Amino acid sequence: MHTTPTGSEEEAEEKEQKKEEQKRVAEEDIIMKSRLLSNAFKCLSPGQTRHMSSSLGNSIQSAIDIAKESEAEALKNVPKMTYYSAWFCPFAHRATLALERHRGFLSYEWVESLGWEKRSKTNEEIKTKHENWYHYKSPDLLKANPLGMVPTIKDEFNNVITESIVCIQYIDEIVNGGKEPILASSAAERAKERVMADFVAKTICSKYYSVLVRQEETEQLEAFGEIEKAIEKFATHLVDDDDVMIDGEKREKGRFFNGRQTPGLVDLTLFPWAWRLPVFETHRDERFKIDPAKSVGLRKYMRWLRDMVSRDDVSRTLPNWEEYLQHITRYADGSARSKVANAVRDGRNAHEYDDEKDDVKE
Numbered sequence: 001m002h003t004t005p006t007g008s009e010e011e012a013e014e015k016e017q018k019k020e021e022q023k024r025v026a027e028e029d030i031i032m033k034s035r036l037l038s039n040a041f042k043c044l045s046p047g048q049t050r051h052m053s054s055s056l057g058n059s060i061q062s063a064i065d066i067a068k069e070s071e072a073e074a075l076k077n078v079p080k081m082t083y084y085s086a087w088f089c090p091f092a093h094r095a096t097l098a099l100e101r102h103r104g105f106l107s108y109e110w111v112e113s114l115g116w117e118k119r120s121k122t123n124e125e126i127k128t129k130h131e132n133w134y135h136y137k138s139p140d141l142l143k144a145n146p147l148g149m150v151p152t153i154k155d156e157f158n159n160v161i162t163e164s165i166v167c168i169q170y171i172d173e174i175v176n177g178g179k180e181p182i183l184a185s186s187a188a189e190r191a192k193e194r195v196m197a198d199f200v201a202k203t204i205c206s207k208y209y210s211v212l213v214r215q216e217e218t219e220q221l222e223a224f225g226e227i228e229k230a231i232e233k234f235a236t237h238l239v240d241d242d243d244v245m246i247d248g249e250k251r252e253k254g255r256f257f258n259g260r261q262t263p264g265l266v267d268l269t270l271f272p273w274a275w276r277l278p279v280f281e282t283h284r285d286e287r288f289k290i291d292p293a294k295s296v297g298l299r300k301y302m303r304w305l306r307d308m309v310s311r312d313d314v315s316r317t318l319p320n321w322e323e324y325l326q327h328i329t330r331y332a333d334g335s336a337r338s339k340v341a342n343a344v345r346d347g348r349n350a351h352e353y354d355d356e357k358d359d360v361k362e
Contacts, residue, residue, distance in 0.1 A: 031302075033320060034275075034309040070081070078172050079106045084141045084152040087319050088116035088327045089273035094164040095151035098171040098182060100313045105175035113141035113150055116330065147341075165197055168268050173215050180262045190265075194236070196257070197269040202351050205228035205273045206218045209350040211280055211288065212331040213341050224280070224288050228298070231290065234270065235297035238304050245295070245328045255307040263308060274305050275318065282325055283332035 029274065085092040097109055101232045115136040137148040145152040153161040153170065161170045172182040203226060207285055210223035239253045251269035253259030256264040280288035292299040308314050334345065343353035 011254075014075065015343040030306045031309055032187065034315055036321070056067070060138070065329060073241060078104075080156045081106065081108040082111060082144075082154040083108045084111050084113040084138075084144060084150055084154070086150045088324055089114065090208075090276060091149075091151050091164040092151040092266055093272035093317060093319075095153065095167040095171065096317045097263075097271065097314060098168040100178045101180060101182060101263075101268075102171060102175045102178040103313070106171070108153075111140060112137070113138040113152075116327075148359075165194075165201065165265070165269055182264055184258075184260075184264060193265045195308050200230065200234055200266060200270045202349070203227070204234070204270060206350040208273050209331065209340055209344045212283065212328065213334060213336070213344040215334050220284060221287065227277070228290070228294075230253060230296065231301050232297040234266075235300040235304075237266075238300045240300070263311070263314070263355075267308065271305075271308050271314070274301075276324070276328075277329050279325060279332075283328065 032099065052315060052358070081099075083095070087095065099106070115138075117136045132190075135148075135218055141150070141152060142148050145155050145162055147162070149162060151162070151164055151167050153167055155174075161167055172178070177183065184193055206228045207230075209221040211220050211227070214220055214223065234257075237257050239255070241260050254261035256263045258264070260267075263271070277290055290298060290302070294300040309318070331341055339348045339353040339358040342358040344350055344359070
C-alpha cells in the first residue's frame with residue numbers, strides 16, 4: 001500500500017538532502033583548495049633547484065637556519081638516498097608520498113631527471129598540428145637506471161631500487177615503518193594490500209592514459225567507465241560515516257583503505273592519479289567528471305580524497321596544478337612520446353608498455 005509522506009517526513013528528507021549536499025560541496029572545496037595551494041610553487045626542470053627566498057625577514061630566516069641545523073644533526077645517522085624523479089610524473093609521486101611520510105627517518109636528494117623536447121613527427125597520421133614531444137632523460141638517471149624510468153632510488157651503498165610500488169615498500173621497510181607505517185602489520189594484510197594495489201594500478205591508474213591518449217571518443221568514454229567501476233570497487237574497502245564516529249568519538253577504524261587510521265600501500269598507489277583525474281574536465285568535458293552524486297561509492301571515494309589532501313605529508317607533495325594541466329596536454333592531444341603513451345597509442349594498456357618496443361629514441 002502506497003503512503004504519501006507527511007509534511008514532517010518531507011521536511012526531514014529535504015534537510016537530509018541539504019546536509020548531504022553541504023558535505024559534498026565542503027569536500028570538493030578542500031580538494032580544490034589543494035590545487036590552488038599547489039600553484040604557489042613552480043615545478044622543477046632538469047638541472048634546476050629551488051632556493052630559499054632572500055626576501056625573508058631576518059628573524060624568520062634565523063629560525064629557519066636553526067631548524068636546518070637541528071634537522072641536519074638529527075639526520076646524520078638515518079638512511080640517505082638519491083631520488084631520481086620528475087615533478088609531473090604520478091608514478092614518481094607514489095615514491096614521493098612515501099619519502100615525505102617518513103621525513104625525519106631518512107634523508108634524500110631530489111634529482112629532477114625528466115623533461116620534454118620537441119622533435120619532428122614520426123607519424124604523419126597523428127592529428128596534432130605541432131611537432132611531437134619526447135622525454136628528455138638526464139645522464140645521471142640513465143647511469144643509475146639505463147631504462148630511464150622514474151622513480152629510481154639509489155642508496156648510499158649504490159643499490160638501485162626501481163618500480164613505483166616497490167619503491168613505496170622499500171622506503172617503508174628501510175625505516176622499519178617509521179612513526180606511521182605504510183605497510184600493514186600482518187603478513188596476510190600486506191598480501192591483500194599488494195593485490196589491491198596491483199588492481200588499482202592496472203585499472204584506475206592505467207586507464208587514465210587511455211582517456212587521454214586515445215583520440216576516439218568512444219574509446220575515451222569506455223576507459224572512463226572502467227575507471228568509475230574500479231573506483232566503486234576501491235570504495236567498498238572504505239568505511240561508512242557511521243563506522244567512524246560515535247558521539248563525536250573516533251572508532252577503531254579510520255578513513256583510509258581497509259579502515260586504516262593512516263594511508264597505506266593502496267592509498268599511496270592510487271592517490272597520484274586520483275588527484276589528477278579532474279584534468280579530464282579540462283581536456284575532455286563534463287561527462288568525464290567523477291561525480292559523488294552518482295553513487296554512495298563515489299561519495300566515499302571523494303571523502304577519501306579529501307582526507308588524503310588534508311594531510312600535511314600529502315599536501316606538500318602536490319605538483320603545481322596549472323603547470324600540470326599544461327604538461328598533460330601532450331598526452332591529451334596525442335603528441336607525447338613516452339613509453340606509456342606509445343603503448344596506449346598502440347592499443348595496449350599503460351601498464352603493458354615494453355621497455356624496448358616503446359622506447360622511441362629517434
